[in-house]
Amino acid sequence: MKGAVNSTGAPESESAETLTCPECGSTAVVEDTTRGERACENCGLVLSDHRIDTGAEWRAFSAEESESRSRVGAPMRYTVHDKGLSTVIDWRDRDTSGKKLSPTRRSQIYRLRKWQIRSRVHSSIDRNLAQAMSELERLASQLGIPKPIREQSALLYRKAVQKNLVRGRSIEAMVAATLYAACRIRQKPRPLDEVADASRIDRKKLGQCYRLLLRSLKVKIPLSNPVDYISRFTSQLELSSSVQLRTIEILQRSRDIGLTIGRDPLGLAAAAIYVASIMLDERRTQREIAEVARVTEVTVRNRYKEIVKRLDINSMGLPSSH
DNA sequence: AAGACGAAAGTGGTTGA
DNA sequence: TCAACAACTTTCGTCTT
Numbered sequence: 001m002k003g004a005v006n007s008t009g010a011p012e013s014e015s016a017e018t019l020t021c022p023e024c025g026s027t028a029v030v031e032d033t034t035r036g037e038r039a040c041e042n043c044g045l046v047l048s049d050h051r052i053d054t055g056a057e058w059r060a061f062s063a064e065e066s067e068s069r070s071r072v073g074a075p076m077r078y079t080v081h082d083k084g085l086s087t088v089i090d091w092r093d094r095d096t097s098g099k100k101l102s103p104t105r106r107s108q109i110y111r112l113r114k115w116q117i118r119s120r121v122h123s124s125i126d127r128n129l130a131q132a133m134s135e136l137e138r139l140a141s142q143l144g145i146p147k148p149i150r151e152q153s154a155l156l157y158r159k160a161v162q163k164n165l166v167r168g169r170s171i172e173a174m175v176a177a178t179l180y181a182a183c184r185i186r187q188k189p190r191p192l193d194e195v196a197d198a199s200r201i202d203r204k205k206l207g208q209c210y211r212l213l214l215r216s217l218k219v220k221i222p223l224s225n226p227v228d229y230i231s232r233f234t235s236q237l238e239l240s241s242s243v244q245l246r247t248i249e250i251l252q253r254s255r256d257i258g259l260t261i262g263r264d265p266l267g268l269a270a271a272a273i274y275v276a277s278i279m280l281d282e283r284r285t286q287r288e289i290a291e292v293a294r295v296t297e298v299t300v301r302n303r304y305k306e307i308v309k310r311l312d313i314n315s316m317g318l319p320s321s322h
Numbered sequence: 323a324a325g326a327c328g329a330a331a332g333t334g335g336t337t338g339a
Numbered sequence: 340t341c342a343a344c345a346a347c348t349t350t351c352g353t354c355t356t
Contacts, residue, residue: 204334210336264347285325296348301327 125161128171132157135175135199142198143190145179153182156213163216169209173201177209178282189224191266191294213220224250226260226269233273236292237284245277250307259310263303267295271303275313 156178175200198201250272270293
């Protein structure tokens with residue numbers, strides 16, 4: 001049994017391994033996620049082009065993603081909007097000393113200028129991303145979200161931008177939605193309300209953005225598992241690890257008899273903790289538990305009654321060791 | 323007095339015609 | 340697009356510890 005239950009979102013240890021470019025020795029090796037390749041920013045050498053099928057099932061993609069990304073050094077590039085490559089091309093057909101350019105040179109410059117203009121299309125996207133990334137940092141650190149999940153969120157946000165989902169919506173809302181989604185994907189879900197509170201977005205807008213995200217990116221995120229909430233909640237309530245284990249046990253048995261279908265995972269988590277806390281004589285009030293789980297006492301009550309009834313637990317807390 | 327209980331009406335989201 | 344529906348919330352009066 002591992003003692004590390006990782007309660008209050010303590011950052012997971014990451015192996016930061018810096019890659020150096022074999023061509024020029026630069027450490028500016030960067031991932032291009034849209035292509036799934038790793039390239040040196042200095043000389044442009046592509047180090048690896050292990051194919052990542054962006055069209056494929058999304059979760060496989062993200063797993064691969066996190067694998068490879070964790071090996072790249074500190075400056076994570078999803079959070080960087082401008083790679084410092086912008087150059088300004090003057091409109092005049094003169095070189096630096098003021099001489100007229102030769103016709104070949106001129107057409108060359110013309111082509112460059114064309115790209116310059118094209119790249120300007122991206123600049124509004126860049127501004128959007130810059131703002132979004134700083135908001136993401138703020139939100140994530142307030143919620144104590146570990147880096148890998150932030151990166152996942154940033155990736156989702158980039159996809160959302162590509163699909164034009166942010167137009168007409170607030171950046172903040174979409175950022176919050178991607179963060180919420182990322183947490184769920186990584187099996188470390190946070191209550192929607194918690195995310196909403198930390199951002200300046202109301203719950204309703206956040207929910208709408210989240211659903212839009214799911215639909216548009218064709219991402220299937222399964223219903224969150226109540227068990228994933230337990231370590232956070234129990235530590236917030238300062239409950240012992242035996243309560244934690246008992247809670248998980250209760251949840252598993254509840255699921256086995258189909259008690260959990262159609263029920264809010266948060267309510268289930270709360271109720272299971274309530275029952276376990278009574279059983280092991282570390283009682284917490286319904287109100288306390290409801291508060292951390294962000295549901296109402298009524299919901300805790302309803303779930304808890306079902307659990308006690310269907311799992312045949314005598315309410316005066318015998319450790320019914322089945 | 324605080325906690326638990328349960329009824330009743332309201333809310334937002336899903337589903338199916 | 341609309342209505343029916345299930346789960347959850349809000350509110351509040353009552354019972355229990």
